[in-house]
Amino acid sequence: MATLPVRNLDDDLVRRVRIRAAEHGRSAEAEYPEILRLLLFRDEADQANKRQRVAECPAEFGRLTGGRGSPPSAAHLLERRVPQESGRRRDRARPADCGAGG
DSSP: OOOOOOOSOOHHHHHHHHHHHHHTTSOHHHHHHHHHHHHHHHHHHHHHHHHHHHHHHHHHHHHHHTTOOOOOHHHHHHHHHSOOTTSSOOOOOOOGGGSTTO
16 A cells, blocks of 8 residues: 655644544544545545536436527527517526536
8 A cells, every 4th residue: 555644734633633533433544544535535426426417418408498409699699689579588498507607
């Protein structure tokens, strides 16, 4: 197994690791790798969930638009410039998880 020396840790952080280790019946030295393992696996799971949501976006778009797809950009521009018969612009539904802010 590899060794990973860690220096310059805050005293409060070391105290918390020691408390956590005692709660789990381990030494602080045994607790460090467990903390890293839990953190890294959780990160991988979060990334996998995000990838899954992005992969589902085309299907969600199709569901929301009834399979009609999206009109060309020119149609969107005209829609903004030319009032609809009802006098207001039509709003389209968007999947919540498919935005750029993700």
